[in-house]
Amino acid sequence: MSGIFGSVSRDDCSHDLFYGTDYHSHLGTQFAGLALWQDEGLVRKIHDIRGSQFKAKFYEDYQKMKGNKGIGVISAIEEQPICVNSKFGPFAIVTNGFIDNAQDLAKQLYKRGQSFSEVTDSRLNLTELVAKIIIQGEDIIDGIEKMFSKIDGSCSLLLLNKDGIYAARDRYGYTPLIVGQRDKDWAVTTETFAFSNLGFKIKKYLQPGEIIFIDEEGIKTKRRGSDTNQICAFLWIYTGFPASSYEGITVELVRERCGRFLAKADNIKKDIVAGIPDSGTTHAIGYAIESKVPFRRPLVKYTPGFDRSYTPPSQETRDLIAKMKLIPIQEIIKGKRIVICDDSIVRGTQLKSFTIQKLKECGVKEVHLRIACPPLMFPCKFNYSTRSIDELAARRAIRVIAGKDVKDLRPYLDERSPKYKKMVEWITKDLGATTLKYQKLNDMVSAIGLPKEKLCLYCWTGRGPR
Numbered sequence: 001m002s003g004i005f006g007s008v009s010r011d012d013c014s015h016d017l018f019y020g021t022d023y024h025s026h027l028g029t030q031f032a033g034l035a036l037w038q039d040e041g042l043v044r045k046i047h048d049i050r051g052s053q054f055k056a057k058f059y060e061d062y063q064k065m066k067g068n069k070g071i072g073v074i075s076a077i078e079e080q081p082i083c084v085n086s087k088f089g090p091f092a093i094v095t096n097g098f099i100d101n102a103q104d105l106a107k108q109l110y111k112r113g114q115s116f117s118e119v120t121d122s123r124l125n126l127t128e129l130v131a132k133i134i135i136q137g138e139d140i141i142d143g144i145e146k147m148f149s150k151i152d153g154s155c156s157l158l159l160l161n162k163d164g165i166y167a168a169r170d171r172y173g174y175t176p177l178i179v180g181q182r183d184k185d186w187a188v189t190t191e192t193f194a195f196s197n198l199g200f201k202i203k204k205y206l207q208p209g210e211i212i213f214i215d216e217e218g219i220k221t222k223r224r225g226s227d228t229n230q231i232c233a234f235l236w237i238y239t240g241f242p243a244s245s246y247e248g249i250t251v252e253l254v255r256e257r258c259g260r261f262l263a264k265a266d267n268i269k270k271d272i273v274a275g276i277p278d279s280g281t282t283h284a285i286g287y288a289i290e291s292k293v294p295f296r297r298p299l300v301k302y303t304p305g306f307d308r309s310y311t312p313p314s315q316e317t318r319d320l321i322a323k324m325k326l327i328p329i330q331e332i333i334k335g336k337r338i339v340i341c342d343d344s345i346v347r348g349t350q351l352k353s354f355t356i357q358k359l360k361e362c363g364v365k366e367v368h369l370r371i372a373c374p375p376l377m378f379p380c381k382f383n384y385s386t387r388s389i390d391e392l393a394a395r396r397a398i399r400v401i402a403g404k405d406v407k408d409l410r411p412y413l414d415e416r417s418p419k420y421k422k423m424v425e426w427i428t429k430d431l432g433a434t435t436l437k438y439q440k441l442n443d444m445v446s447a448i449g450l451p452k453e454k455l456c457l458y459c460w461t462g463r464g465p466r
Contacts (some may be wrong), residue, residue: 001175001239001383002080002096003027003190006071006158006165008214010184013070016198018062020187021072022054023194026241028074034058035081035092035160036067042090042160043067046079068216069165071158076383081160082127086135088143091161093134095127096175096190097154098383102126105133105150130155141222144168144211154382158188164215166222172230173208174382174456176246179219186214193243205247230456230464232383236448237373238279238343249449252282257447258372259286259341262439266291268368269337276342276355277301277326283372284341293339298332298362299355301325326354334363341370345427345438348393352431366434374441375423377409378462397426413461415440 003024007013017034025032032054033046043065047057054074073080073094081092099105106116106124109132116128130147137143140159144166147155154174159166167188169177180187180200187200195202206212207225214220232239235246236254244251259282266287273293275284278301288295302325338359345351351369359367375394389395389405398406401422406412411419415438428436441460445452458464 001027002076002094003074004071004094004096004156004158004177004188005073005190005194006069006160006167006188006214008069008165008186008216010216011068012066013068013185014062014066016185016187017070017072018055018058020189020194020198021074022058023241024072024074024189024191025049025054027190027239028076030077031075031079032057032073033075033079033081033094034061034065034070034072035083035094036065036070037160037162038065038067041162042083042092044081044083044092046081049074069160071160071165078123078125078127080127082125082131084131084135088135088140089161091131091140091159093127093131093157093159095130095155095157096383097126097156097170098381099126099129099151099155100153100381101151102129105129109133126155130157134159140166141211145223148209152381156190164213166211166213167206168211168223169206169208169225171209171226172228172456173225174230174232176231176235177206178202179204179206179212179214184216186218188214191241191244192246193241196243202245229454231450231454233444233448233455233457234344234373234459237444242278242282247450247454254448255279255282255343255372256286256289258439258444259283259288259370260290261443261447262341262370262372262437263287263290265437265440265443266339266370268339268435270339270366270368271336272296272298272332273339273341274298276340276351280340280342280372283343283370284339287339287341287370291339296332298329298336298338298359298364299326300329302327326358328358328362330362333359335365337366337368338364339368339370341372343372344376345369345371345393345431346376347391348396348427348431356432360432367432369428369431369433369436371436371438373444374415374438374460375412375427376459377413378459380459381464382456382458393427393430394423397423397430401426409462 005020007016133147134143154170180195210225211223242252273288275281
């Protein structure tokens with residue numbers, strides 16, 4: 001996932017743009033970029049932020065880049081913003097999402113004589129692809145609508161030109177986009193908490209497929225949205241920042257409710273409750289509140305210099321971060337029966353090799369894993385996340401149990417079935433845990449508080465928008 005932020009002011013917007021974009025650093029670890037419209041036109045800066053912080057990379061640029069409208073991005077995998085000279089005039093664009101049929105769309109454009117100049121690690125730049133599709137339209141709005149109709153996957157975007165910022169939310173609403181107002185200044189963001197310290201108040205949650213235009217005069221609706229909402233449930237479970245809210249529902253409170261549901265379904269004896277920091281922490285707090293068992297910190301995260309271990313694209317980098325960032329405290333661990341709450345089990349390698357192993361080396365008596373969502377079964381089609389079945393611990397377990405790849409996964413999706421129980425038993429043994437329980441799908445949905453049909457649950461159910 002990436003994070004995008006835009007700002008329009010009657011004066012200079014660079015302060016808001018710099019800090020607003022920085023507040024999305026938890027959503028990407030590869031590249032970041034800013035684009036502002038100055039008197040002489042567009043100015044853009046992009047930096048590789050692997051192993052560094054956004055503020056350090058962009059501070060000098062921020063001192064020099066001045067303008068009253070701009071967009072920024074923290075990107076999960078590709079270089080953004082893309083700047084284009086087109087029949088609509090020059091513009092810059094940032095995107096958040098994933099296009100599953102990107103190669104097919106690129107081939108269609110090649111046949112029309114189009115070419116692509118932005119290539120990251122030999123990959124097609126999806127933001128450039130989106131820009132090339134948009135300029136096929138009669139105007140910018142028509143172009144965005146054409147892009148929506150052509151892509152399989154998701155795309156929310158901000159497009160900056162001399163007049164202002166176009167903001168468009170993905171047509172199924174997989175990713176959020178929210179508008180804020182501060183007196184006569186405006187901003188648009190992926191993460192609502194980016195508004196808090198900048199003084200913006202939430203003005204509007206964009207609907208799925210909605211397109212708006214923001215200039216110095218305010219917001220103008222260019223295309224009304226729909227009720228076909230399929231926002232990613234994983235935003236609340238893991239991806240989003242605790243202080244953010246999506247569809248008016250705060251992340252921190254959802255995670256707390258997830259932990260409560262986990263505790264209600266449990267009857268084991270335990271001495272302390274802990275979370276894998278940072279995203280597992282609030283799940284553990286909810287569990288501790290419900291179970292009335294003390295919350296402790298046997299594993300402390302060394303934050304400086306380490307990104308989230310889920311977001312980097314290479315397994316080697318993920319493993320290094322997981323190994324180095326968690327510091328065990330033996331005096332809290334030794335001899336204890338510990339409930340460890342985490343947001344999810346994706347590949348399982350980090351829990352097995354770096355978390356549980358560290359606890360065992362410190363003399364833990366029992367390790368009871370409690371996971372805030374059901375087993376991940378399907379690679380995400382709508383954002384940069386898991387990209388293959390082979391990455392998923394649950395699918396690896398099924399393959400070992402069945403001795404082959406299984407096409408009918410329904411028995412493994414039902415937490416009441418014997419096959420589901422065998423799968424969980426295999427994962428428990430493979431990880432080296434004492435016990436393992438996943439959240440029930442209906443409990444996770446209840447913790448979020450939206451109807452099931454308003455959530456994207458694809459990575460758990462394999463079912464997309466209806």
